[in-house]
Amino acid sequence: MRKNIVIIGAVAAGPKAACRLMRLRPDWDVTMVDQDSLISYGGCGIPYYVSGDVSDASELRATSFHVVRDERFFEGSKGVKTLTRTRALAIDRKAKTVRVENLDSGEQRDLPYDQLLLATGAKPFDLPIAGADLDGVFSIANLHKAIEIKKRIAQGKVSKAVVIGGGAIGIEMAEALTDLWGVETVLLELAPQLLPRIVDRHFADMLKKHLVEKSVPVYTEESATELLDNGEGRVCGVKTTQRSLEADLVIMAVGVRPRSELAREAGLDVTSFGGIKVNQRMQTSDPNIYAAGDCVALINMLTGKETLAPLGSLANREGRVVADNMAGYPSRFTGVLGSFIMKAFERCIAATGLTYEAARAEGFDADYALTSPPDRAHFFPDQAVVILQLVFDRTSRRVLGLQAFGMMNDSISARVDTAAALIAKGGTIEDFGLVEMAYAPPFSSAIDSINAAAYVAENMCDNRLRRVDxxxxxxxxxxxxxxxxxxxxxxxxxxxxxxxxxxxxxxxxxxxxxxxxxxxxxxxxxxxxxxxxxxxxxxxxxxxxxxxxxxxxxxxxxxxxxxxxxxxxxxxxxx
Structure with missing residues (x-):
């Protein structure tokens, strides 16, 4: 039976669901709606575009065979009708229509749907401080902002910058500004550490030390109180609780909030933090309306609590699950562990599962095994130390998390990805000790570092090893x-x-x-x-x-x- 599918949002989850649907149900009518003119781009690649690692913004929108994903691409290659510069205004659940407005003409109309997907994403949180609306103050909201930032830097208009927010995006932007362009960049973070709630304090401090060594001053436990005006409406500095900093570019990277206004106004269930509530089939409280991507609340697989996990990788997986279920192929998205990885100059930091502090706060009988093995065979040229921390529950022996810090290579991602797979299946210390890893001296030690971390945890659990905190x-x-x-x-x-x-x-x-x-x-x-x-x-x-x-x-x-x-x-x- 032919169906009308409407998808609101065309960046990650929306396009994935649309393309998957057309492969499963090529006779259906699928329409994507997005208020922007640039769609289906890799938002996580924005810092690498600013840094110059990605030379042109179109590369973030291109397929692996170098075709830009725009309206013509989706309609001609995928059979998906795409309405850009079109804002969804309201959902009429009883009539099963979406009221939309063309932002150029002002024309409004109703799009009928049999099933609807909300993939509205998230919006950056802008600090409510004086000067936030000055010229030269940016949040990483979309590709347009990134293009403008890079344009100003390339034109020599930026010599000093302040990045507010020590999360992944803030750190990546600080690196991008410093590494290629030589912009004097300062990083501010309100919390006592970088990457709060993502890694434990000592891992954040290792990262902080490396940033400082790379000429990025980092001020933690310090907040911006005012953005200073040069008298002509442009930002010229940042006043904090402890100092004043010169800046002709300020980037706010203090987190995101789900775009769930449409869902809330339509009477759908929304969490206190704004995430749209969904079941494992990605259905909202209305079974004909699905939601996916940065706008949804997901379940943490270890705590069972609702959480926000705004990552393009997850959005794509969620979009596929939505398409399968819409098409009648039962599929489930079971939850997240919060797996994370990023580079900072020559270092890499990654984590999956719970930190030690979070595990204790959740009531686990938590402990951690801290190790510092080589990232490959100790006799192999260019081997380097990697710091691993295995978080585990002493009572059940279940592994709760893994954190890693080391050189910028693939040794960390391989171990954290393995840990994520094992933790998702309820893996124990013994499972980690026995997991088989591919071995050759250029890639690992004969006793893999993830096995060795588990051996330390096993010795601790069995009271053979007593560590000092x-x-x-x-x-x-x-x-x-x-x-x-x-x-x-x-x-x-x-x-x-x-x-x-x-x-x-x-x-x-x-x-x-x-x-x-x-x-x-x-x-x-x-x-x-x-x-x-x-x-x-x-x-x-x-x-x-x-x-x-x-x-x-x-x-x-x-x-x-x-x-x-x-x-x-x-x-x-x-x-």
Whole structure:
């Protein structure tokens, strides 16, 4: 039976659903409506267009065979009628029509539908501060804004910039402005860390240190209070709670809000944060109306709570599920884990599942295994350290999350993607320890880093390994009086440990090389709680086991070792 399908929104979920529908039901009438003139573009590629990695904006709109996805493409190649510069005004659920308006002519009309898809996306949150409407202040709302930003930079109109917001888009834009164009760029974030709620604090701090090393000053726990006017209606600076910053370009990247006004006004169920409520078939509270993309509330697979996950990859998957169900092929979208990855200059940071702090807040018996293995075989040229953190529940042994930080290569994405697949299926520590990973020295170690992280977690769960919390250790180094019985047992080569022994004194930092502990353990001063330190933590665990065997069980391992510490911005490191 022939049907009329109307899709509101033509960026990611909408086009995916439309094209899939025409493959399943080529006799149906599918109409896409979008208020913009530019449609079906890769919004996540905008920072790379600004940076110059993507040379032309049309590449973000092109297919893999270099055809621009515009109205003619969708109608001629896909059989999908597309109305651009057309705004959806209201949904009449009883009459099953959508009132639309052509933004150029002002003409209004009703589009009848048998089934309707809302793919209205999300809109950037603009800070309600003075000067937000000045010329030179941008939010990354659409491709038009990105084109204008790049145009101004290329014309030499931008020498100093401030990016407000330390999430992924803000960080990527700060890199884009700095790396290719040499714009002096400052990054502001209101929260105590970058990437809040995405990674734990120490991972955010590793990223922050790298950004600062790449000449991007980062100010956390600091908010913009006013955007300054040069007297001619253009922005010339940013006033914060602590300083004033010069800027002829300001980018607001402080998050997005779902565009759910149409749904709410039509009487559909919407969450308190604005996400349109859908079931696993992506149906709204009206079974004839579906929703997908950045406008919907999705279910977190670990907590069971509704969440916002504005990613183009998810939007495309959701659009396909919508099309399948509209066409009569039962399909489900079961939820999200919040998998995330990004590059920042020469580094990569990624995560999936829950952070340690989030897991604890959700009531899990959470702990974490922190490791710092090489990203490929240790003997292979150009191998580099990667920091991994496996978050797990001690009671159920279920893995809850994985975070990673390292060089910009594919070693991190492979491990985080594997973790996402296992976590989605309820994977345990043992599943992670046994998962088979493709091996060759240019790609990994014989014992893969994801397996090794699981082994550490297993040893912790079975009470064979006792770790010191990283934040607690860092606090102690700043004020050793808070734990007067603590002392470091440094297993590294004397050339590495000696400067710290001299700095802190042998009563607080005792050097005894790994290979000599078995013969010289009697030299360890009594009455100490030893914090055992090496480069990665592996040797520290072995020495803890040995000391336990001797009845000296008052010790803790600094998991990840100095490989982790050296990547943090701590002022007591000895060069």
């Amino acid at each position: 990283l934040n607690r250790f860092l606090a102690w180094v700043k004020d050793m009086g808070i734990e007067p019985e603590w002392a470091v047992l440094d297993l590294r080569h004397p050339l590495e440990s000696k400067p710290y022994v001299e700095k802190f004194g042998s009563d607080k930092w005792f050097g005894l090389e790994y290979g000599q502990v078995r013969a010289r353990h009697h030299e360890l001063p009594p009455g100490k709680t030893w914090i055992i330190v090496c480069n990665a933590g592996t040797r520290s665990y072995e020495i803890q086991v040995f000391l336990d065997h001797l009845g000296k069980s008052d010790s803790m391992v600094l998991c990840g070792g100095t490989n982790v510490i050296s990547r943090l911005d701590v002022d007591w490191l000895v060069n």
